[in-house]
Amino acid sequence: MNGTSPRRYAVYSIIASVVTLALKFGAWGMTGSVGLLSDATESVINLAAGVLALTALTIALRPSDRKHAYGHGKAEYFSSGIEGVLIIAAALGIAYAAIDRFLNPRELSNLGPGLALALVASVINFATARIMLRAAAHFDSITLEADARHLLTDVWTSVGMVAGLAVLLAAPQWQILDPVIAIVMAANIVRTGVSLVRRSVGGLMDNALPPDELERIGAAIRKHQGERATFHGLRTRKSGQRRFIDFHLLVPGATSVREAHDLCRVIEDAIEAALDNAEVTIHVEPLECASSYDGREVGGMSEASVMADRKGRNS
Known part of the structure; x- marks a missing residue:
């Protein structure tokens, strides 16, 4: 075809x-x-x-x-x-x-x-x-x-x-x-x-992508985000054949713009390899800033797990 x-x-x-x-x-x-x-x-x-x-x-x-x-x-x-x-x-x-x-x-x-x-x-x-x-x-x-x-x-x-x-x-x-x-x-x-x-x-009505596709997105992010980064605010929708994906990526505040950009590029490529016709938008935020954690879930983890994970990173 x-x-x-x-x-x-x-x-x-x-x-x-x-x-x-x-x-x-x-x-x-x-x-x-x-x-x-x-x-x-x-x-x-x-x-x-x-x-x-x-x-x-x-x-x-x-x-x-x-x-x-x-x-x-x-x-x-x-x-x-x-x-x-x-x-x-x-x-x-x-x-x-x-x-x-x-x-x-x-x-x-x-x-x-x-x-x-x-x-x-x-x-x-x-x-x-x-x-x-x-x-x-x-x-x-x-x-x-x-x-x-x-x-x-x-x-x-x-x-x-x-x-x-x-x-x-x-x-x-x-x-x-x-x-x-x-x-x-x-x-x-x-x-x-x-x-x-x-x-x-x-x-x-912009329903989210199916659970199996959400799992593939999460797996691609976790595989490349590194030990010091995490993500939240994942939003997805589909328009015909095209999939639109956006989320917030939390990285250490000391990370340079170039380093953050390179990491985003790797994650975008991984998601686009996992899903056809995917268009990914990533918003980078500092990991140490309290306002960065504005969602009830981070990377699919429960709120309690997020806070415990955050406490461990700051210790």
């Missing part, structure tokens, strides 16, 4: 959505199944999500400028958040159609050919989603991941729907299964939509 752009994979999603949309609406037209209609409706959302993803990635990949010093990475969260809302809306529409079919049942026809078209569409979506998940991991893109997870959800709901309709093919008297399957799919789609919205809101 070196030399490629994440936007290319959003284009793959759009192409796959157009193809599967045609296949699924064809399957619905042949059978009249509300389950297949719900599946086709989901493909409409997939197509809209793919266009949103491409737009968001185009914006997010723009370099920083005077008005956007931290870049445009948060555009990805708008895309995934809107996608989540669209998924929830589609699920409500599916549930409404299923209830209507439950109250006004009618016989289904041509299930065999319709199921075949739905299965072909599912295979296309599955292959596209797997490619996009690998790209999402490579580019660290929540937009590509959201689009891929959406496609996979479509695959699993399609498989469940096809399995249920296959039962109808063998036992036509079980017409009730069609709206029941659609309602179950709608519930699953709502769950995916809510999850995407929550993650997107977390990104927009």
